[in-house]
Amino acid sequence: xxxxxxxxxxxxxxxxxxxxxxxxxxxxxxxxxxxxxxxxxxxxxxxxxxxxxxxxxxxxxxxxxxxxxxxxxxxxxxxxxxxxxxxxxxxxxxxxxxxxxxxxxxxxxxxxxxxxxxxxxxxxxxxxxxxxxxxxxxxxxxxxxxxxxxxxxxxxxxxxxxxxxxxxxxxxxxxxxxxxxxxxxxxxxxxxxxxxxxxxxxxxxxxxxxxxxxxxxxxxxxxxxxxxxxxxxxxxxxxxxxxxxxxxxxxxxxxxxxxxxxxxxxxxxxxxxxxxxxxxxxxxxxxxxxxxxxxxxxxxxxxxxxxxxxxxxxxxxxxxxxxxxxxxxxxxxxxxxxxxxxxxxxxxxxxxxxxxxxxxxxxxxxxxxxxxxxxxxxxxxxxxxx
Numbered sequence: 001x002x003x004x005x006x007x008x009x010x011x012x013x014x015x016x017x018x019x020x021x022x023x024x025x026x027x028x029x030x031x032x033x034x035x036x037x038x039x040x041x042x043x044x045x046x047x048x049x050x051x052x053x054x055x056x057x058x059x060x061x062x063x064x065x066x067x068x069x070x071x072x073x074x075x076x077x078x079x080x081x082x083x084x085x086x087x088x089x090x091x092x093x094x095x096x097x098x099x100x101x102x103x104x105x106x107x108x109x110x111x112x113x114x115x116x117x118x119x120x121x122x123x124x125x126x127x128x129x130x131x132x133x134x135x136x137x138x139x140x141x142x143x144x145x146x147x148x149x150x151x152x153x154x155x156x157x158x159x160x161x162x163x164x165x166x167x168x169x170x171x172x173x174x175x176x177x178x179x180x181x182x183x184x185x186x187x188x189x190x191x192x193x194x195x196x197x198x199x200x201x202x203x204x205x206x207x208x209x210x211x212x213x214x215x216x217x218x219x220x221x222x223x224x225x226x227x228x229x230x231x232x233x234x235x236x237x238x239x240x241x242x243x244x245x246x247x248x249x250x251x252x253x254x255x256x257x258x259x260x261x262x263x264x265x266x267x268x269x270x271x272x273x274x275x276x277x278x279x280x281x282x283x284x285x286x287x288x289x290x291x292x293x294x295x296x297x298x299x300x301x302x303x304x305x306x307x308x309x310x311x312x313x314x315x316x317x318x319x320x321x322x323x324x325x326x327x328x329x330x331x332x333x334x335x336x337x338x339x340x341x342x343x344x345x346x347x348x349x350x351x352x353x354x355x356x357x358x359x360x361x362x363x364x365x366x367x368x369x370x371x372x373x374x375x376x377x378x379x380x381x382x383x384x385x386x
Contacts, residue, residue: 011129014354018338022348033377035365036348038174038322040239042294045280045287048238052276060271066259068095068247068274075278076247080232084217086225092249094258095277097269099204099233099246104130105261106229107166109254110198111136115165118156122324122355122362124174124202136165142358145315145326149178153187160195167192169218170202172209175355175364176324177299177317179209182216189221192228199228204246205320207237207288210296213318219249226251236321237288238280245269245277295321298367298374305378306365309385321368324352328361330385338363345384347377 018036026032043049067073073090081088096102103126111117113135119127121140131138139159143149151169169188171180180188192199199218206215219228233246248258262268299316302323306314311330314323327337334351341347341363349366352359367374 006133009129009132009135011125011132013125014350018342018348018350022342025342025346030346032342032346032348033369033373033380034348035367035369035374035377036350038236038320038366038368039241040236040291040321040368041370042239042287042291044239044243045283047283048240048276048280051279051283052243052272055272055275058275060275062271064268064271064274066262066268067255068093068269069271069278072274072278075281076249079281080230080249084215084220086217086219088249091252092255093247094250094255094262095245095247095269095274096262097244097246097266097273098235099202099231100126101262101265102229102231102246102248102258103127103200103202105258106200106231106248106250106254107131107134107136108261109257111165114163116161116163117166117168118159118164119168120151120170120173121357122175122352122359123168123170125355127168128356137163139164140356140358141167143173143176143178144358145324145362148315149173149176149317149324150180150184151188153184153191156188157191160191160197164195164197166198166200168200168202170204171215172205172317172319174205174320175322175350175352175359175362176315177320177322178315179213179318180216185216185218186221189218189224192218193223197227199224200231201228202231204231204233204236206232208292208295208321209319210292210299211318215319229254234277234280239291240277240280243273243276245273295367298369298371299323301371302365302367302374302378305374306381309378309382311385321366323365323367324359324362325365326361327363334360334362341381341384345380347380347384 229250314325338351352362
């Protein structure tokens with residue numbers, strides 16, 4: 001069968017490839033500890049599950065409007081306005097099956113062939129994949145350990161050219177767990193206004209924060225509401241990965257274009273899932289807070305454990321549920337060590353290069369697993385390295 005040339009430009013998400021390899025080893029009887037997938041190991045809170053079940057019984061099994069059900073769009077606008085301190089309205093919201101469609105649709109709608117898009121590297125691999133797919137030029141914005149994996153704003157300004165159309169930021173970040181401070185974000189906003197850039201702000205982990213750090217959205221700064229698209233969703237915050245529910249908040253004139261792309265791809269997001277999502281936002285938030293407390297405990301356990309292994313040095317992240325340890329002291333490349341840990345130690349993790357060229361010399365571990373399994377994984381890594 002003939003395959004279109006454009007498919008060669010499309011990348012993948014290595015976490016799922018490693019998961020397949022790990023499952024194959026498990027099928028052969030090998031015990032694997034999964035630290036590769038960015039998925040909370042908690043169940044979706046009961047009141048959200050109950051709302052989804054009731055929605056099915058109440059007949060929410062039919063097509064809905066492409067931008068999303070009015071009740072969910074309203075709930076999102078009110079929740080995000082309250083949380084971020086910005087006045088959003090429901091006409092700025094588009095609901096999608098997961099967060100990735102927002103990424104895909106916004107880049108398709110706003111970026112032409114030959115445009116340049118600056119994106120974080122190491123960063124979520126789908127950014128670069130979609131930029132390439134639309135025929136634009138991806139410009140990596142290095143995130144360095146020496147700068148706590150934050151954006152170096154001076155370096156960012158040097159990357160901007162007359163062809164730069166869009167800037168992608170992600171805070172807290174995948175794979176590093178790094179954050180942007182309020183001052184970082186303010187300076188990035190000033191650059192975006194100065195150079196007339198569209199900003200795609202991936203804030204999917206913005207409620208998973210530690211040590212008292214508070215998230216500041218770039219939309220809070222002057223001139224940013226009219227040029228920013230917030231990407232967020234329910235997968236990480238409410239442990240709803242399998243529900244596939246995400247959303248974007250964007251300038252109103254962009255909403256019909258993104259909705260049009262949704263109509264041409266998947267029509268709409270499942271209606272009963274949207275009802276569950278509305279209840280997630282308006283219901284009790286206690287379980288979210290408890291989940292973050294447990295992630296804090298796991299973060300400290302894995303950081304302290306990795307820092308005790310010869311050849312490893314691990315920065316303590318302030319957000320998300322990933323650590324990104326420097327493994328250059330082991331003398332191995334990222335891919336070689338990740339393969340070794342999976343095949344020999346039974347610990348599934350990701351090579352730093354799965355997140356871009358600037359990820360060489362690092363591994364990514366997800367600590368969305370039990371404290372017991374994290375302890376077992378650390379001991380296996382320690383023995384394997386020794």
